[in-house]
Amino acid sequence: MFSRNNLFKAFALLILASMVLVACGGGAVETVIVEKEVPGGVETVVVEVEPEVEQVVTMDGYSTTDIPELDPQLTTDQVSISYIENLFVHLTNFDLVTSEIVGEAATSWTTSEDGLTWTFTLRTDIPWVYHNPVTGETTQEVDADGNPLFVTAEDFVYAIKRACDPTVGAAYGGLIAPFIKGCTDHITADDFSQELDDAVGVSAPAPDTLVFELEFPAGYFLSLTPMWVMAATPSWAIAEHGEAWTEAGNIVTNGRYVLSEWVHGVRRIIVRNPLMPADMQGGGNIEKIVINVVPDTSTGYALWLNNEVETSGVPAAELEAFLEQYPDEADQISDLAVFYMGFRSSKAPVDDPMVRQALAQAIDKEAFIEVVLQGQGVPMIHFTPPGLFGAPAIDEVGVGYDPAAAQQLLADAGYPNCEGFPQTSVLGYSGQSTLDWLTFVTGQWETNLGCSADLFTIEQQSFGELLDTVSEEAPDDQVPSLWTLGWGPDYADANNFVGDVLRCDVSDWGFNRECNAIDDMITAARVEPDPAVRIDLYTQIEEAFFGDGGEHPIIPLWLRIAYTARHSWLDRIPSTFGGEQWYTWNIDWEAKMAAQGQ
């Protein structure tokens, strides 16, 4: 009879053995029946073969976060925007080479003479599709009568009105609302109103005709049309599944890819939509995209070193070694985000534009980029980054580093050699990199202006807290004099920078600027239909802000450029606006397999 101890030992061994057996267990074995010549005839034998692995051109990648949102009207972040770019067609899009706006669902467009009505002609052969994640089959959606469903103008009307719906909470609905007639009235209402919804200035007089009525003749309205917030969404899927309509197995899409798998916090997989019109497929050869969530860039970089992902960010500590070892696989990519320091223009001592200009001109931005950013940036002397409509050339318009001029300005402002300069608070958002930023900048003021670094009290807060702290409602004595901020483009027009950030009636940033002639120019540029006149106006605006003797409401510091590690088998043009157009990318599959030892 076994003792209790022996039984326990036997049981434990059994568990261990079963684990080992399971772990060592092989996969399914494939067999084929072949005929083999043998002396005297032919013999039929069963032969074991390696299972055939289907070669699907797959792009492997990672992102540091999960997709927060796949609903085009609710999306606000860059990770989600890239997925929406590939899962949904937009009204228009950006040409990756020329950065010009080209048609996507829309084939052409016209504007009325007064600039208040925009009419888009749409193609009507883009199918709405459903992908079954279990069977892997992609089928076209049909209506109640069994008729196949294609993207029509009515779908765009639904989507845009949804962005204006006060019960939906579309963050970028707030951005488009001022442009579209009636949208602001609806989005600011306490609840959904059919009357207000009907009054929103977007309509579909025909399945292939989409009409916008604008609140004002926005000369740059076209630059908003590639935005994800205006992408058509399937009303019936949303009605059926509610907020879960974007989950794999529920989602209905119309783009070049379909959602095959989404394990939250772990992985998402998209595969080509075989029902997309051939001329819209994009020219790339990537059939499948697998993106895992890897929050730590060091781990992601290790995956890249191991040839498990095509691209990766490069950790700061590895940058020098990476550039030395892999110079041909280093891409420098800019997302056109400009980082700056904002001033509380109503608070001494920075209420004096001479002080503001002095502080700006005392910073050696080239050295800042070299020392603090390890070369990952370009100095900015004005605000609007290159590539946006109306942006001046990057090295024109605006004052540069000039310590002698800065000292003179400070003296003219009543602080010769910084004597009498009051204690000044500086606020940055949390993180070591921001602390490095502020330490460098205050060090420059000490070196070039004689303002001891002790004069500047540095504090850090989370981004949300910082916005609360600097809000225009807060009294000046509770607000810092300067703070760190950054801004990336939502659409490809200078208004997104000088208008949406610096205009005097924009209260989000706490600058407390007095309205003046510059704001009149900003308003004029918004409604000017002549592109040449608009360009000239924006040049004047930037000069008035950042030129010698200008207002200097902020200190533009640098345009972000980051190094990305990219394996040479991936051929791509990164997108500057909107999401990445994966459907245009190509992978040299043989080279990738060779690198992975397959």
Place this chain on the structure above:
Amino acid sequence: MIKYIIRRLLVSIPVVFLIILVAFLLVQAMPGGPFDASNQKPIPAVVREILERKYGLDKPVYEQFFNYFVNLLQGDLGPMLRQRGQTVNDVVAQTFPVSFQLGMLAMILGYGIGVPAGIIAALNHNSTLDYAATFAAVVGVSVPNLVLGPVLILLFGVSLDWFPIAFWGADPPFILGLFPTPNAEFWSHAVLPTVALGTGISAGVARLTRAGLLEVLSEDYIRTARAKGLKERMVILIHALKNALIPVATVLGPQLAAILTGTLIVEQIFALNGMGRRFIHSVQEREYFLLVGLTLIYGVLLILGNLTVDVLYAWLDPRIRYD
């Protein structure tokens, strides 16, 4: 003992309520909110108001708490504020099993190595074996996961290519909502994170076991047991070890609660979708309901962990009785 356990569980009810209340109030007191900004841009004020209204965050705090508590009693931990298609229940169902699986493996490794190592060190007191075990324990306790994790990845993942660099080898749905499918994929992915997490545990347990056993071995009753002619193995395993493990049992409960609810660093480095990582992100994102929910789960596990420790005490030391 049963009465004691029931009594402790009943006493825990007001404690759990207090945890929920305090967590809820603290979370609301944090500066900033979930809808202040997104992607480093402020959300327009009008949209912020819409979202706060949608999730009831515009109501007075006592009303918000009441609504939350009523839903909680029905098993609803609340919505995710920044991921609309998901609820807190969804997130817990996805992340807790991963943390649980990793935590259990790490605990098994930690105690499986730590206790025997501590015994060996104590029994060979002041020998080379003792010094080696102690040295290993000090190194294990001193080297943080932040260092050990990347070293393991570079050595065993990149250079030797023995184990996967990242990810967990099991996805939802899990067996019984908690357990992985124990296949090769799972075990190969589990090795590096388990070693990264379990090493520190084993080191601490080894030191505690060694110290506890050394103290017990000098007791009179051990000398008596030896004098009575008992085999040394019986003396150690039956008489000495149980008492020596009391300090180890003391840390087991809180350690279990902490490990099972996730460890941010290991989950971050190995890209594991665990609770620890989500807990920290929920603070950054001001995911109020997720924060309160995870705090509640941690609190409940801690209470259960401490109860387990007390029950263990009674088993380890017959003098301890609760009835």
